[in-house]
Amino acid sequence: MKTDLEALVVRHTRRVPLPDGPAGNGAAEAGAAEAGAVMARRFDAALMDTGYKLSGDLLAALSRLDDQAVVTLAVRTLATVREMVGDHVRHNAYFIDFPRNVPDTFEFWMDCVRATFSEPADQEKAAIRLSEGTLDLLTLATYGSYQHTYEQMLARHDELIASARDRVTVLHLGGDLKTEVTGLYLALAGSVTPLNEDDARDLALLAGHCVDGPQPGEIPVREIRALVNRARVDAGGEPLLDTVTDVLRLACALGDGDVTLQEPTRFPPFPRRIRRVLLGGLDRVVAQNPAKLADTGVHAERWKRLGERLHPHEYPRWPHAADVFAVARGDKPAPTPDARIEALFGAGDVSGAVELLATMPGRLFRGLDRLLRLPLVPFEQEAVLAAAERTTKDVSGRVLLGVREHLANRAKPATPDAPDAPDVPSDGKAKRKRKKAGKTRRHRVFVNRRGRAWTTPETRTPIPEPVRERLIALLDAEIARRLPAGGRLLVDPDMLDVALPLSGRAAAAGLGVLPRGSRSRVEGEVLRFFVYWRQRGVMTDYDLSALMLSRGFDSPTWISFTNLKDGAGVHSGDVTNAPEGASEFIDIRLGWFTRTYVLPQVHIYGGEGFDQVEESFFGYMTRDPEQEGRPYEPRTVRMKSDLRGPGRVALPLVFERSEDGAWTARWLHLYLAGSPNYNQTESNHVTVSALLRAFVDREYLTVGHLVDLMAARGVEVVRWGASSAPAGDRAPAGDVTYLGLERPDGLPEGTRVITPENLRDLIPA
DSSP: OHHHHHHHHHHHHHHEEEOOOOOOHHHHHHHHHHHHHHHHHHHHHHHHTTEEEEEEHHHHHHHOOOHHHHOOOOOOOHHHHHHHHTTOOOOOOTTTTTTSSSSOOOHHHHHHHHHHTTHHHHHHHHHHHTTOOOOGGSSSSSSSOOOOOOHHHHHTOOOOOOOOOOOOOEEEEEOOOHHHHHHHHHHTTSSSSOOOOOHHHHHHHHHHHHTTOOOSSOOOHHHHHHHHHHHHHHTTTTOOOSSSSHHHHHHHTTTTTOOSSSOOOOOOOOOOOHHHHHHHHHHHHHHHHHGGGGGGGGGGHHHHHHHHOGGGGGTTHHHHHHHHHHHHHHHSSOOOHHHHHHHHHHTTOHHHHHHHHHHHHHHHHHHHHHHHTSSSOOHHHHHHHHHHHGGGGGGHHHHHHHHHHHHHHTTTOOOOOSOOOOOOOOOHHHOOOOOHHHHOOEEEEEETTTEEEEEEEESOOOOOOHHHHHHHHHHHHHHHSSSOSSSSEEEOOGTTOBBOOOOOGOOOOOSSSOOOOOOEEEHHHHHHEEEEEOOOOSSEEEEEEEEOOOOOOOOEEEEEBSSSEETEEEEEOOOOOTOOEEEEEEEEEGGGOOOSSEEEEEEEEOOTTTSSSSEEEEEEEEEOOOGGOOOGGGGGGGEEOOOSSSSSEEEEEEEEETTTSSEEEEEEEEEOOOOOOOOOOOHHHHHHHHHHHHHOOOOOOBBHHHHHHHTTTTOOEEEEEETOOGGOOOOSSEEEEEESSSOOOOOOOOEEOOOGGGGGGOOOO
């Protein structure tokens, strides 16, 4: 348990909890300190190979400990950071010399054919495929399986030449383990945005450990509350419940199901104690406010299934709990809020619907777009806007920011969808072409909670521009009011283009991962993508590919197992079976690249899905051409992201070349349904291109927007980065907040530090 908790702290905070070293005295103490200092320096050197290092404070603190305490801590921490960067597994390449000596695709396939027909045992199997008029690569004896060991591959590669642009992530000095664990628990439990699946699992572990310690003053996210409630119930305490849906989520948590209520939960036979907790809590909620029965109908089927396990008829002392199940069965009327609102709209009573929505401010703001697209008379439109202005203060900051981002994407295009027609008579064919171009340009992109993405043409009527601008001003004013109004803000300029994490599911777990819609600079001449997977029980074939597109999202070319080389890019070779784990790589020489977009993709050609394999992750490295080294060098890894999502095609991010030749990465975290088997770039590039175009056209609300709002309120903003830190490289003292991709050394004591790992703390409540 202690090792797990230490790993959580390091992963989430980049701080190392300081162990208690054995005490000494006199000469023995001096000798122990010297031995500890030696081991601390060795620890730091070992970390450098993975792209990490110890901060000055942490190195000094470890140097004062007994050498054995340092060794114990070093072993655990190295294992954690190696897993964070993907260096805990062996990354072999199919072509042993990759990226050198990769053959042409057809030449390679013919070599596999010749090798197969030179082996009598393999001839019959391959000949059957040839007799059917096709050549199945998977039947060739030498195709898809490593022809060399990992050690043989390493022997063929030179050592990596160090570069000033290699990644260096600093690990900082933490407090004792109890303090660090408590602080991390309070931060996750008090988050104002939902957590991703990995963070939710971590919170569940922390909640059980911290159940008897300090608790957050408020738990605003209901899904998080369910995880905390389970820990409280498991420890014999009372859960925190104020809606009937809180009880349903708790039941899902106790049944190891989905607390988001997106997936069905198979409820187990609950013991009597748990049934009493759930039914008693349900009875108290309804008794205090009978109107909350109306929420039952939203999840009626789940309530029916839960009722089969709780047996509410056996507990007559809780009649209000029985009412919940009566509503779910339809035996007791309790119209849902949505049903009441739709009834008012159906009767043409817009004012009544607006007044009802005003009692539910969050729902009102989420429905503003629909309301403003209705054929409203002026006084009805004014009633909608007045209700919004009256209730803004009661809406969560996350909802306000979400609506603000939505309105930014509802602006009328500045230019027409099709170019203006020439000032000459036009025939019918030309008019039809212009009409078609106007219809196909603008698309909406949708992404569900698990990252499944799709697009659809934009068919909504525009919101009147004066109304849109009035709402934007209202939202910005309220958001600014909740932000700090004084002190100093040290900002790494690279942080300004990071999208606000309005949902924890907008980013996967991993190293260097940013929320969906974020942009980050790409440095280095060679861009290397990688994917690793290890199947659980079924032969599984993942394929790494890269789709290249022009500025108009057309003229597609690609690098994949069917096209191993393409100008600036080269593929490491196709591995089709991974009982011990497998890796594939693609190198792109950015200086040789002439197109605008490079979109890496991971396709499931066959076998287990991303949620089924033992492990799978994607990432990219940047290198200089002269660095050489192994195919996988952890200190050149810029990003490593777990692949855990629905569908059979993963689109982690896209790289874009600007007109001045600079490259940026734009984060997607998307999954496509794909086909059950045989997914490849050639078959889906049209769909992917359309999705990418819709995504690139979308505007995301970034950290820079909040920084501008804070600056307007009087916060002193100081640029603080590798190329912009003030002279002396020391931060100013006082009320200081640092905002950057990594925490630097030199910050004064008490500085509030916000990095991508805790960026949710920047979202106002």
